[in-house]
Amino acid sequence: MDQTQATQATQGGPGTGPFVTTISGVRVEFPCKPYPSQMAMMSKVITGLKQRKNCLLESPTGSGKSLALLCSALAWQRHEAARVFKLNEEMEAQHLAAKQAQAKDRREKVLEQMKKQKQQLEEQNRSLVDESVFESNVSRDIIKQEPGSSLDISVETSSIPVYDITDDEDEDDFKPAKRTRISKSSSTSIMMNKSGNDALNSNTENLQGNTEIKKGTQADLETDSPYFVPPIKELTVPKIIFGTRTHKQIAQITRELRKTKYANVRSIVLASRDHTCINPAVNKLPNKNEACRELVQNAQRNGGCQFHGRSKNLANFQALASVGLQPAYDLEDLVAVGRRTKACPYYVTRYLMQTADIIFCPYNYMIDPSIRKSMSMDLDGHILIFDEAHNMEDAARESSSFSLKQDELQRCMQDCEKVAKCGTEPYAHEEIAKLISTLSQWMDMQTPQLREKSFNSSGKCWNGTDFLGSVHASGMTQEGIALHQTYFEAIIVQRDQQMEAVRERGNRWYEEKPLITTQSVGVIESIFRLFTELTRENGRYRDDFRVAMSKDNVRQRANGNSGPFRSVQVLSLHLWCLNPAVAFEDIQKQVHSIVLTSGTLSPMQSFESELGAPFPLRLEASHVIDKNQVWAGVIGTGPNGVSLNGSYQNTETLKYQDELGEILYRICNTMPHGVLCFFPSYRMLDTLCNRWTETNVLARIEQDKIIVKEPRSGPDMFQEAMDNFYGAVAESTRNSGSFTCTGALFFAVYRGKVSEGLDFADNNARAVICIGIPFPNVRDMQVELKRDYNTRNMSRGLLGGGEWYEIQAFRALNQALGRCIRHRKDWGAIFLIDDRYLRTPRYLNSLSKWIRSSVMKIICLSSYYAGCSHNL
Structure with missing residues (x-):
């Protein structure tokens, strides 16, 4: 690791105390001793941020990648803030010195110019005096020689009278003025004519005017006016915009942030009105967005929204702290404070976004241009972190589709x-x-x-x-x-x-x-x-x-x-x-760096070609568990010798359905506590459940497990299903041996809510059953078009259509497998039920790195049912 020095604040392994390390000159504070995979990830993140490069980081689910992401990114941001503050001070000092030097130079130039103008004026005066003396001598000669002159002019300069010459036609041509005694020193200006006086007065006024201008300029210089030296543009520290797929995952991330030394960072959670609106009248309506806009925009007509008007009361982090909401809060905390203070959480976050250091949001907020516009989200120069980014290609394509x-x-x-x-x-x-x-x-x-x-x-x-x-x-x-x-x-x-x-x-x-x-x-x-x-x-x-x-x-x-x-x-x-690069190209051109992370990113080359962005820093980290903590097996044939091929045509046969039901019963009868079972589609789930109801398979399973099905829609129904599952598993844990059921069985689908983002640690998932391979629907028009598009554009580095099609399936499968192992001491069993793994070696090679070497090919099925739980 480049320039890495580590000092542990307290002795011990992970979870025993804080850990301080320096990575590439950046001091990182970690809540415990990090795993090797976490150290590798933090090193890649810090290097990428320092060099303004993008990162593609794969680390297995349960290996602590979220904690590593937060600590490394926030440590770099803090380090960068100190560096930028110092640079801004140096630039300010240089700017001030330049202004002072400029002012001094200008003053010297003004003084030099004034000196030159004074010399020029003196020369002009001498020239005018010489001319006036010449004219006076000529005038005396003319007067003396003029015949009939009635004036008796004395040659004595001391007795020369002074006359006032006027242009008034009503007055005499020559009118005697008061006789004045003139000294010899001032006698040179006696006979100065009118034009001479005008010239002198004009030069004097010019000199005085120039002096006043220069004095004004001097005053400006002395006040350090920025007119002469352009103002500096202060450097700023990039914000961190941390995106993940769902709000449930955001809640997990904020909980991780609370464990760190960076918990006091100014953070906010962005969410839609569906998650943040607290107006009872709006919540009753099907379209909260339209109802909210109508209230806010037409406040004079309809009275407006009282909660929107009070949102400015919590428009800064000091105001939030005053009502008991500290940084690293989650969305539920903000909504609770909004209800208590009658301030709209949606608009509160809009105000706080301008001064936040880290922003949490679903990552379609960053990708979708229409959402960015509606949220007034500026990405210029900031850091984008996409967690659970295995479906980033699909998300980028969807953001440019409607x-x-x-x-x-x-x-x-x-x-x-x-x-x-x-x-x-x-x-x-x-x-x-x-x-x-x-x-x-x-x-x-x-x-x-x-x-x-x-x-x-x-x-x-x-x-x-x-x-x-x-x-x-x-x-x-x-x-x-x-x-x-x-x-x-x-x-x-x-x-x-x-x-x-x-x-x-x-x-x-x-x-x-x-x-x-x-x-x-x-x-x-x-x-x-x-x-x-x-x-x-x-x-x-x-x-x-x-x-x-x-x-x-x-x-x-x-x-x-x-x-x-x-x-x-x-x-x-x-x-x-x-082409997901259409949407992603606009983003990657303006940001500081992009970090994509997930437990299932392989093959990584597809991201660079599909997204049209370079990812020079990459990582495929190993899992933190030992091999004996997970048992994985492929089941290609059932207990009655029926081939378990999960293709569409075969799954419709009753032999396949009945054989699958028998396998499911035996696993649930053997494995304790929570069991997750994934199906390729809701349609297949419904078909199999109907058949197993007819054959009493579900009734037999219910003697051991409470059965919960993932609902197709509705957050309330989904939460109720999750509560039932967690409750049954918790009851089986507390009352082992006396509880009627040994846990719960959760029927779910690949790419659904259960397969991503939810935590099934410890007894919540002692076994994960994966039925079939979740290939996208080949009859779907978009899937068909995308396969054809990739095949036609392989010359620019895209995966072929067939390879792209398989990658979509195994990324979804690997996400489901990740529900089994959630932390260093977790354990469980994985069952892959499909004979295509045995017939097609590349399918096994498409599994995540952490499970690939542990997979066993089961020939004699019955012996493993009794032994897998004992071995674990």
Whole structure:
């Protein structure tokens, strides 16, 4: 390790006390003695941040990677803050010295210029005096020689009278003035003419004026005005934006932060209104975002939101501390304080974001440009850390993809037509309505060309070039779209002004003018985004997208949420991004560094090619456990000799389903406490559960385990399922031997909530059963398009379509396997039920490094059921 010196504050291994180490000149404080994998990860992170390079770090689940990420990144940030503070002081001192030197130089130049001007003035005076003496002598000679002169002029200079010469025609040409006694020293200026006086006065005024200007400049210099030396731009310390997949994972990260010496860092958690809104009236509505915006934007009309108005009371970290909320808080803590103080947690975090040192958020907040815009999130020069980033490629593609339904277009068009009749900017609204109508008509024209994809769905797809050509023929040209964007900008400006007038002054005239809804604004923005993505940078990325139309039969209620269900056809337009680099490129150009971490990143080369970003610093860390802490086996044949091939056709056979049920029963009868069982899809889960109910397999299992199923949707239902599972496992642990059940069995699906982010440490997961291999749905149009896209673009380093397809399956599988081992002293068993592992060696090689060498190929199944628990 480069320049690493370690000193342990207290003796002992992990968990025994704080540990201080220096990595590449950065002092890192760790809450315990780190594992070798943690030291390796911290070294890579610090090196990457110092060199402004990206990192790709794979470390097995349960090896403490989150703690290593936090401590190394925050240690570097603290070190960088000290360095930047010193540099800013040095620059300020240099700037002050430069200003003083400049001021001194300017003063010297002013004094030199004044000296020169004084000399010039003296020379001019001498020249004028000589000229006046000459003129006076000439005048005397003329007067003496003039015949008939009535003046008796004495040659004695002491007796020469002084006359006042005036231009007044009413006065005599020569009027005697008061006789003045003039000394010899001043006699040289007696006969100075009017032009001579003007010249002298002019020069004197110029000198005085220049002196005043220079004195003013001197004063400016003496006050160190920045006019002469450009002001310095202070260096800033990058923020850390720590993203993970779910809010549950964020809660785990903040708990890890509390264990460290960096717990007092200014931290915030960003979340949507769905997680932070505390207004009871808004919480009752299905769309909290729209309801919140309506309350806040039209406060004068509807009274506003009382919680939003009070959010500024907690707009800084001192205010948070005053109400008992310290840094390293989680989202639930913030919401609780918001309820107590009647301040909106959503807007509190928006205010705190400007001064926070570390920001926690779901990582789609960083990737999705529309979310970044709505959250006013600036990534420029900051550090992005993506934890659980194994699906970053999919997340980046999804951030540049979206869908529009035809019924949404029609509602938006009607909204614009209504405003055009009696609202502001009628012409602009009318033109936007015409554009939407043209797009909707184009969709109707394409409907006969849709081909059937499944029994209830049909569709068609275009690449970007073909789509633009098709809509161009319908009248939607690039120039026309640009013109309509100016109309839309005018609508938004007028809309904002109208809402501001109503909000501030309660303007009744504006209140009577209708506005297009926020939903309509979103639909119009999506239309323009569709064309912008395809045409930006002269259409550079247009063939990295596919535009698809689909017609699906779905069940909907007839009257909103209250009517009976009915089957309706929904026509949708989709923009699908096939190249994640399109979204990721904009990010990686502006940030300081990007750190991607997960337990399942292999093969790493796919990330660099797919994301279009270099990752020069990489790590594949080993697990922290010993080999005897995990037992892993592949089961290719059941107890009755039935081949366990998890392909789609085979899983529909009753022999396969019954053999699988028998295996599941035997494992649950043998393994204590919690058991997790993963299925490739909800459909397969439902099919097998129905069959096992008929054959009484579930009834036999329920004699040993309480069975819990992962719900498809609904956070409340999911939390209830988790509580039931954890409760049953806890009861089996407390009352071992006397409790009727020996634990619980959780039926879950790959890529679901159970497979990622949730903690099943110790007795919560003594066994993990993986049924089949979770290949993506081959009939899915997006999967088909992505496979074809990769095959066509292998020349730029992308994985082939077939290899990409397999990688998606094994990353999901490896995530599920990671639920088994959660820390150094954990243990458990892993069952891989599919004979394809035995027939295809590369499938075993696609497993995570930490489990690959431990896998056993089971030939005689029955002997292992009795022995695996004993061996563990």
